[in-house]
Amino acid sequence: NPSNDSSTVINSPPPSNLTQDDLKRIAAYKAVEFVESGMVIGLGTGSTAKHAVDRISELLREGKLRDIIGIPTSTTTHEQAVSLGIPLSDLDSHPIVDLSIDGADEVDPSLNLVKGRGGSLLREKMIEGASKKFVVIVDESKLVKYIGGSRLAVPVEVVPFCCDFTRGKLEELFREAGCTAKLRMKSGGETAAVTDNGNYVVDLYLERDMGDLEAASEAILRLPGVVEHGMFLGIATTLIVAGKSGVTVRDR
Ligand code: 5RP
Numbered sequence: 001n002p003s004n005d006s007s008t009v010i011n012s013p014p015p016s017n018l019t020q021d022d023l024k025r026i027a028a029y030k031a032v033e034f035v036e037s038g039m040v041i042g043l044g045t046g047s048t049a050k051h052a053v054d055r056i057s058e059l060l061r062e063g064k065l066r067d068i069i070g071i072p073t074s075t076t077t078h079e080q081a082v083s084l085g086i087p088l089s090d091l092d093s094h095p096i097v098d099l100s101i102d103g104a105d106e107v108d109p110s111l112n113l114v115k116g117r118g119g120s121l122l123r124e125k126m127i128e129g130a131s132k133k134f135v136v137i138v139d140e141s142k143l144v145k146y147i148g149g150s151r152l153a154v155p156v157e158v159v160p161f162c163c164d165f166t167r168g169k170l171e172e173l174f175r176e177a178g179c180t181a182k183l184r185m186k187s188g189g190e191t192a193a194v195t196d197n198g199n200y201v202v203d204l205y206l207e208r209d210m211g212d213l214e215a216a217s218e219a220i221l222r223l224p225g226v227v228e229h230g231m232f233l234g235i236a237t238t239l240i241v242a243g244k245s246g247v248t249v250r251d252r
Contacts, residue, residue, distance in 0.1 A: 021047070023139035023242040024103070028052040030240050030247055031101045031135045032059065037066040040094045042127040043081055044102025045074040045120040048137050052101045053077060057084035071097055073127050074120040075196045091130060100131040104138055104232070106147045111136065111239050111252045112213060114147045116155035116230030119184070119195050125228055129235055136236045140243030148216070148231060149177065149209025155184070155230040156202045156220060157195055166225035167202045173219055178207025199227055 018026075028051035035041060035056060043053050059065040070086045071094060072078040081088055091097075102124060106114040113136060115121050128134045148154040158166045163183060171181035184193045184201040192200045210216040213233055220229045239250045 018244075020139050020141065024048040024137070025051040026247055027137035027139065027240045027242040028101070029055050030242070030249065031137045032056055034099055034101075034133070034135060034238075035059070035065060035068070036098075037068070039098040040069045040071060040089070040096070042097045042100025042102070042131050042134070043070045043072045043077050043086075044100065044128075044137075045072075045077045045124060046103040046118045048103030048139070049073075049077065049101060050080060052137065053080055053084065053086070057081075057086050060086065069094060071100075071127050073100075073102065073124045074118075076120075091126060095130060097127060097131040098133070100128045100134045101137060102128060102134070104136050104142055104236075105152065105230075106144045107136060107138055107142050107236075107239060107241075108144055108147045111236040111250075112147050112234070113232040113236055114152075114154055114230050115232055116157070116201070117152065119155070119193060119201055121155055121230040122157050122195065122197055122199075122228045125232060125235070128232065133237050134235055135238040135240060137240045138242075140241055143241065146209040147213070148204070149206050153182075153203030153205050154210075156181075156204060157197070157199045157227040157229070158202050158225050159227060160192070160198070160200050162225065163192070163200050163202070166223060169223050169225070170202055170204060170220065173223070174204060174206060174210055174216075176208075177210050180205045197227070 104113040
């Protein structure tokens with residue numbers, strides 16, 4: 001069983017010819033070692049979490065796991081789990097989740113995350129925030145010094161009503177950090193991308209980090225029109241990183 005303390009476990013290095021997808025699968029399989037029969041499991045979204053869902057269904061088929069109930073964090077994961085025959089429920093019926101497993105777009109040394117570049121941040125935050133344990137699975141490319149100031153965007157889910165007004169307010173909020181706020185478009189670029197909840201996403205591109213993350217979070221959530229943002233502060237309990245030097249498991 002994986003360690004429950006805050007120490008780092010380093011396994012032997014994997015072969016150097018592994019692809020990024022191999023590393024994602026290695027991290028995901030390691031996380032599934034935390035799953036026990038009878039648990040309610042939050043099923044994450046994205047190319048890394050997909051491997052965890054596949055692995056859970058494999059162990060169910062082999063009879064090595066029993067009586068699992070999955071709570072999917074997106075319609076995509078719902079469809080994957082249904083196709084694999086994993087029994088499903090939701091937070092209304094199971095408000096306490098034993099364990100969630102999901103990927104992330106960025107992870108800082110305190111295990112604060114950016115999530116939602118796949119657009120599922122609201123359901124992910126609801127389900128992972130309701131979890132006793134939330135295991136984040138990433139390949140090493142996702143590790144950053146500061147979230148939300150380094151490379152890509154911080155997603156914010158907004159209501160469609162006057163979304164350009166909300167976009168402008170968000171940009172203004174982080175003007176000092178060199179923010180450009182862009183409405184996320186569907187591939188092809190003609191119409192806005194729509195989340196599973198019927199909302200839009202505004203991506204915040206920042207030239208510098210946003211400073212106090214808790215203050216930034218509160219300021220975003222205070223704006224009328226904002227539903228949720230993709231900074232997950234103090235929610236992750238465990239981080240699994242697969243990299244060229246091996247797999248590390250770390251508790252917050
Ligand atoms: C979706 C997410 C994903 O977990 C995140 O984008 C990471 O995805 P991937 O594992 O494909 O890199 O937050 O909303």
